[in-house]
Amino acid sequence: MAEVNNKQIILKHYVSGFPKESDMIATTATINLKVPEGSNAILLKNLYLSCDPYMRNRMNKLEGSYVQSFKPGSPITGHGVARVLDSGHPNFKKDDLVWGITGWEEYSVITAPETLFKIHHTDVPLSYYTGILGMPGMTAYVGFYEICSPKKGEFVFISAASGAVGQLVGQFAKLLGCYVVGSAGTKEKVDLLKNKFGFDEAFNYKEEQDLDAALKRYFPDGIDIYFENVGGKMLDAVLLNMRLHGRIAVCGMISQYNLDQPEGVHNLFCLIAKRIRMEGFLVFDHYHLYPKFLDMVLPYIKEGKIVYVEDISEGLESGPAALIGLFYGRNVGKQVVAVARE
Numbered sequence: 001m002a003e004v005n006n007k008q009i010i011l012k013h014y015v016s017g018f019p020k021e022s023d024m025i026a027t028t029a030t031i032n033l034k035v036p037e038g039s040n041a042i043l044l045k046n047l048y049l050s051c052d053p054y055m056r057n058r059m060n061k062l063e064g065s066y067v068q069s070f071k072p073g074s075p076i077t078g079h080g081v082a083r084v085l086d087s088g089h090p091n092f093k094k095d096d097l098v099w100g101i102t103g104w105e106e107y108s109v110i111t112a113p114e115t116l117f118k119i120h121h122t123d124v125p126l127s128y129y130t131g132i133l134g135m136p137g138m139t140a141y142v143g144f145y146e147i148c149s150p151k152k153g154e155f156v157f158i159s160a161a162s163g164a165v166g167q168l169v170g171q172f173a174k175l176l177g178c179y180v181v182g183s184a185g186t187k188e189k190v191d192l193l194k195n196k197f198g199f200d201e202a203f204n205y206k207e208e209q210d211l212d213a214a215l216k217r218y219f220p221d222g223i224d225i226y227f228e229n230v231g232g233k234m235l236d237a238v239l240l241n242m243r244l245h246g247r248i249a250v251c252g253m254i255s256q257y258n259l260d261q262p263e264g265v266h267n268l269f270c271l272i273a274k275r276i277r278m279e280g281f282l283v284f285d286h287y288h289l290y291p292k293f294l295d296m297v298l299p300y301i302k303e304g305k306i307v308y309v310e311d312i313s314e315g316l317e318s319g320p321a322a323l324i325g326l327f328y329g330r331n332v333g334k335q336v337v338a339v340a341r342e
Helices: 053-059 127-129 135-147 168-177 188-194 211-218 234-243 269-271 283-302 317-329
Strands: 003-011 023-033 043-051 077-089 098-102 107-110 115-116 155-158 179-184 201-204 223-228 241-248 277-280 310-316 334-338
Touching: 003 317, 043 098, 043 127, 053 317, 077 127, 098 107, 098 127, 127 310, 127 334, 135 168, 135 223, 135 241, 135 283, 155 168, 155 269, 168 179, 168 188, 168 223, 179 188, 188 201, 201 211, 211 234, 223 234, 234 241, 234 269, 310 317, 317 334
Parallel strands: 155 179, 155 223, 179 201, 223 241, 241 277, 310 334
Antiparallel strands: 003 023, 043 077, 043 107, 043 334, 077 098, 098 115
């Protein structure tokens, strides 16, 4: 068997507060480029790795969570795109392209192949399967169409709108004929929302002293649909500005992930007074819709009706900085780490 070096990104220890690059280290192990005889395992060469906000929670010691903690001393894991080098599983063969859960390393042995999806459409960038055609794309699709039940002409607000999920929700809403406003944290991102993604309006939440007043400025008649990515003060302000029978899809709360004590939400009575439906969801529960999602989104991409912005960092060693950058808003668009391009 051919044994080769395998660069890896290891979590040093559990993390409290804001994570730092030094909480992860690059190291090198060795790996056999052959799966054991009679094994169902799959050997992958990782091409692209996805940086996603939920990975922050996995740096904590979790109990009873929907995801498992990373194991200190072991490579971190997340979504990625890879090529099959060797397979003992009947559904996968050498040179198949896949996306799903893999390790932050050059080569990974996967013993739970049910976490992998085969890639059949290669006339789009492979990196898209970490984003628009992978977990974030499905998250946007499920949250907007399945949870929010949108109708033409409704008023839609999206926080963290230039991120991997938000940029897609806004474009889905525009394609349906909704009025769409997004918030982001820099002028560059606000310009992207308006000029590239086609949002009707966008604002920099860091420049607003009063979020309630900002939302009233952009939504004088209120909000029908809020796609929630940040939580905290933004959620509190949105609740005051929802319309009767509004819907809130709770996708993430990135403003809270690094706080030892999460912020309280004070305006929850609005849920009752305005008969608002607020629902949290996990995309993993909806992967049975993936073929339906692809049928919808692939033609949009090919016809140029949906655009997608990626922020690609080169090399596995760039992974820790890329992941930490999510929590400081450094990325513009979907943050991806390119490990190899073949």
